[in-house]
Amino acid sequence: MESVRPSRTIFGILLILFLGYAFYQGIIDKNGKPLIGKTKTTDRVSYNMIEKNVNRSRNVSNKLFSGIKVPYKPGTKNLEDGTANIITSIVVNYRGFDTLGEVMVLFTSLTGFLMLFPSLKRKEKLTKPSFIVRNGLIPLYLITLLVGIYIVFHGHLTPGGGFAGGAVIATGLLLLLIAQFKINEKLLSVLETVAGLSFLTIGLLGLFIKGSFLQNFLNPGPLGNLFSSGIVIYINLVIGLKVASELGSLVNRFTEEE
Amino acid sequence: MFWLFLIGSIGLVLIGIFGLITRSHLIKLLLSLNILETGINLTMIVLGYQNGGKVPIIHSLLDLTKPINFVDPLPQALVLTSIVIGLGTTALALILIVNYYYKTGKLSLERSENEKENIDE
Known part of the structure; x- marks a missing residue:
């Protein structure tokens, strides 16, 4: 049987409280507002992959978009990568x-x-x-x-x-x-x-x-x-x-x- | 909803760390490691979340003439890698635990005083 040491439990609870506080500090900015969920996909690396435009230079001016404008549609040929997913x-x-x-x-x-x-x-044969x-x-x-x-x-x-x-x-x-x-x-x-x-x-x-x-x-x-x-x-x-x-x-x- | 997702995934990470610290049974350690891994995967997916985001798959039902709010596909791709590696490491860890049990006759890492009695049982 396994015995749980109380000292370890207390240490674990303290460590978890500390780590939870660290996580919380990591996801808010100076004013106490959450950082995650604000960044648009258009500002990230994967934007080029969605646009299938990795080999060419990145167009910086689309930061004004509220969403991604996909420049192709189903049936488009000769893309950089023809994967729909x-x-x-x-x-x-x-x-x-x-x-x-x-x-x-x-x-x-x-x-x-x-x-x-x-x-x-195996002691006994399988039925x-x-x-x-x-x-x-x-x-x-x-x-x-x-x-x-x-x-x-x-x-x-x-x-x-x-x-x-x-x-x-x-x-x-x-x-x-x-x-x-x-x-x-x-x-x-x-x-x-x-x-x-x-x-x-x-x-x-x-x-x-x-x-x-x-x-x-x-x-x-x-x-x-x-x-x-x-x-x-x-x-x-x-x-x-x-x-x-x-x-x-x-x-x-x-x-x-x- | 977003906060629920974030708190849940970070909570899984913390539960995994707590289990790794306090337990000494090998199977429970492995379970804690898997819970920790699941939490980290979910946290990574949260980082790519957008409010009202859509699945990044292009199909004919999407209205492609307007800008679409896709979620970030990169964390999802990384998590796919992470899940497969987690499967492999879990299988290897389980078979190491089985070998440990055959060698020592116990499943705990704890060095107890009545260790010899346990082996005799």
């Missing part, structure tokens, strides 16, 4: 190098997970799943797979993307494991390797064609179409594949028998 545009296109690092972090931590996984000796579980989970798995693929492919048009869709697909794999189907772990690791190498290949193609790593070398089509965003949809696909196979091998490890 600006968050995906930042994650995959403008900050694609960050996303590569993020994928690396996920890969490293899950490699550590699989390395350190203790060899559990066989009933007929209903075994056959009912198959359509459920297919629907989950469909939803995951939809989320991956529409990451540049709607909220979603490679990470969310990959996690949904891995949940489908978990459903398969509940019904005690076997998943080929070799296949998962091959898929993961292929996905990781494809990410790097897309980045290197950008380097050779356009001159910088992970630059969008395909022509962005009309905004709002499925194949409209250049390399963004392919990177999303690759990330989805990688995340799904990594998380799938993670949940697969729990069902391994000695």
